[in-house]
Amino acid sequence: xxxxxxxxxxxxxxxxxxxxxxxxxxxxxxxxxxxxxxxxxxxxxxxxxxxxxxxxxxxxxxxxxxxxxxxxxxxxxxxxxxxxxxxxxxxxxxxxxxxxxxxxxxxxxxxxxxxxxxxxxxxxxxxxxxxxxxxxxxxxxxxxxxxxxxxxxxxxxxxxxxxxxxxxxxxxxxxxxxxxxxxxxxxxxxxxxxxxxxxxxxxxxxxxxxxxxxxxxxxxxxxxxxxxxxxxxxxxxxxxxxxxxxxxxxxxxxxxxxxxxxxxxxxxxxxxxxxxxxxxxxxxxxxxxxxxxxxxxxxxxxxxxxxxxxxxxxxxxxxxxxxxxxxxxxxxxxxxxxxxxxxxxxxxxxxxxxxxxxxxxxxxxxxxxxxxxxxxxxxxxxxxxxxxxxxxxxxxxxxxxxxxxxxxxxxxxxxxxxxxxxx
Numbered sequence: 542x543x544x545x546x547x548x549x550x551x552x553x554x555x556x557x558x559x560x561x562x563x564x565x566x567x568x569x570x571x572x573x574x575x576x577x578x579x580x581x582x583x584x585x586x587x588x589x590x591x592x593x594x595x596x597x598x599x600x601x602x603x604x605x606x607x608x609x610x611x612x613x614x615x616x617x618x619x620x621x622x623x624x625x626x627x628x629x630x631x632x633x634x635x636x637x638x639x640x641x642x643x644x645x646x647x648x649x650x651x652x653x654x655x656x657x658x659x660x661x662x663x664x665x666x667x668x669x670x671x672x673x674x675x676x677x678x679x680x681x682x683x684x685x686x687x688x689x690x691x692x693x694x695x696x697x698x699x700x701x702x703x704x705x706x707x708x709x710x711x712x713x714x715x716x717x718x719x720x721x722x723x724x725x726x727x728x729x730x731x732x733x734x735x736x737x738x739x740x741x742x743x744x745x746x747x748x749x750x751x752x753x754x755x756x757x758x759x760x761x762x763x764x765x766x767x768x769x770x771x772x773x774x775x776x777x778x779x780x781x782x783x784x785x786x787x788x789x790x791x792x793x794x795x796x797x798x799x800x801x802x803x804x805x806x807x808x809x810x811x812x813x814x815x816x817x818x819x820x821x822x823x824x825x826x827x828x829x830x831x832x833x834x835x836x837x838x839x840x841x842x843x844x845x846x847x848x849x850x851x852x853x854x855x856x857x858x859x860x861x862x863x864x865x866x867x868x869x870x871x872x873x874x875x876x877x878x879x880x881x882x883x884x885x886x887x888x889x890x891x892x893x894x895x896x897x898x899x900x901x902x903x904x905x906x907x908x909x910x911x912x913x914x915x916x917x918x919x920x921x922x923x924x925x926x927x928x929x930x931x932x933x934x935x936x937x938x939x940x941x942x943x944x945x946x947x948x949x950x951x952x953x954x955x956x957x958x959x960x961x962x963x964x
Contacts, residue, residue: 567897567913569921571964572947574931578960579604579644588634589618593950593958594683595669595780596938603639603647604940604948606958607669607679610636610651613956636666637677637754642942644960650754652679660756661763663744668780668791668843672804675752681744681763682779682794682842745775747790749804760788760807769796769820772809780855780889784846787867791854793841797825799854799869813869814838815856828858830880835859842937843889847914848896855901858885862901862917875917877901877910886910891939891947900947902939907932909939909949923961924949930959 582588590606591613597605611619611633620628635651653662668680746761760774761767767774769792776795781788788804792812798820800812814820815838825839843855851872852865860879864872878886881903889902892914899912907926910919924933935953942948945963 567915567918567920569911570893570898570945572923572961573964575644575960575962576930577644579640579646579958582634582646586634587630587632589614589631590956590958591633591636592935592952592954592956593938594665594667594952595680596940596948596950596958597669597671598940598942598948599639599671599675600673602642602942602944604642604942604958604960605637605639605669605671605677606950607637607666608634608950608956609665610634612664615954637669637679637750639752640958642944642946648752650750652748652750652754652756658756660748660759661746662748663746663763665744668778670781670783671752672783676757677750677752677754678781678783678788679748679750680778680781680790681746681748682777682791683744743795744777745795747775747778747781747788758805758807760802766795768822769798769812769814775800779841780843782844782846784850784867789844789846789852791841791844793838796820796822797838797841799841799844799852799865801867811869813865815863817865817869817871825859828860828882828885830860830882834861834874840885842887845890845892847892853890853892853899855887855890857887860886862887862890862899862912864917873917875912877912877919878903878906881905888937889939891941893941894943894945900939900941902936902949904933904935904937904952907934907936909933909936909947931961 591609593608595607614633618631620630635649637650639648641647663681665683666679666681667683670678743766744763745766746759746763749758750756762774765774766776775792778790778792779794780791783804786804788802790800792798792800798812798814801810812820815836823837825835825837838856839858842857845853850867852867854863856863860881861874861876863874884905886903886905887901888904891900897914899914901910903910908922908924911921913920933951934955935951936949937952938950940948947961950958
């Protein structure tokens with residue numbers, strides 16, 4: 542049976558699309574999915590991943606992952622916590638994990654498991670980064686899932702937009718599924734089968750840990766949202782990057798800005814909005830691909846910094862990347878899959894080791910775009926919608942190691958990380 546499964550996986554991987562070339566200029570690399578990465582968790586633990594909300598690679602090419610944990614599991618995946626449907630499977634894996642390049646689990650910790658720990662673990666941890674000292678940073682931007690993403694259930698795109706875009710985009714399909722099938726537990730139940738309680742307060746904090754999970758620093762306060770002019774807090778800060786002792790925050794699932802803090806003390810330094818202008822809390826409105834580009838960020842879902850100091854920002858629901866200097870001076874912008882509406886096309890970006898390429902995770906269109914970094918021209922892509930190795934469902938995170946291998950994480954019901962080997 543195991544041999545049959547292995548052959549099926551290898552056949553699927555061989556059939557999966559490789560990077561497709563477009564246009565001239567820079568060459569898109571050849572990437573092939575490794576269908577057996579990462580290696581299975583220890584059988585005795587019955588661990589499974591929840592919705593992946595961040596992937597990062599550290600200086601030792603370890604792949605760090607953060608996921609939503611038990612609250613993002615389907616009801617029948619929470620076997621040990623529910624009665625009378627209890628079973629041996631499954632337990633949510635610790636929410637922070639690290640794998641080596643071969644796929645071995647080399648670290649795991651679950652910060653919320655220690656009461657009185659002195660910090661606010663987010664309801665929806667999202668975004669992960671590792672600094673030069675090996676410290677691990679966690680964001681908290683994604684709203685609590687409440688609606689189905691576009692194209693699922695009965696609400697569709699319009700409901701996602703009315704819910705603030707990100708709410709509809711990041712929903713795990715709970716609100717539009719309807720009644721549970723006969724003989725299965727109802728979906729709107731909490732742990733142990735108890736009625737679901739009121740929604741938790743919005744996340745508004747960032748956390749810093751050492752590589753072993755020891756708490757080091759918190760900026761902002763859970764449940765205390767602050768506006769785009771705040772020097773002490775955030776409103777659902779979903780992504781972050783560290784460079785030269787500075788912490789760059791995409792404070793963009795509630796606010797509309799990039800905010801910069803001292804990475805050691807947490808002291809505020811500066812912030813900016815779209816085109817480098819002063820950030821405001823004005824409503825960005827619904828994206829229209831035929832209109833003039835918005836002067837306001839819509840949903841900031843990533844910030845990444847190149848070796849030359851250029852700052853790349855994902856303006857997700859505006860389908861664009863904006864590029865800045867570290868002081869916030871606007872340099873240029875480019876649109877990716879510009880006609881994408883709903884939850885947008887630019888979810889996360891990663892740079893190749895030689896800094897010539899940008900990889901763009903597009904969870905809506907279920908693929909990863911490849912851009913020439915100099916021109917920001919789209920030169921290729923890989924992946925398509927599906928469940929087989931090399932295919933995607935909700936690919937919202939992307940990272941690259943020192944050898945040019947690409948790692949992806951899938952949110953919604955994707956719930957997996959994949960490795961694409963550069964050939």
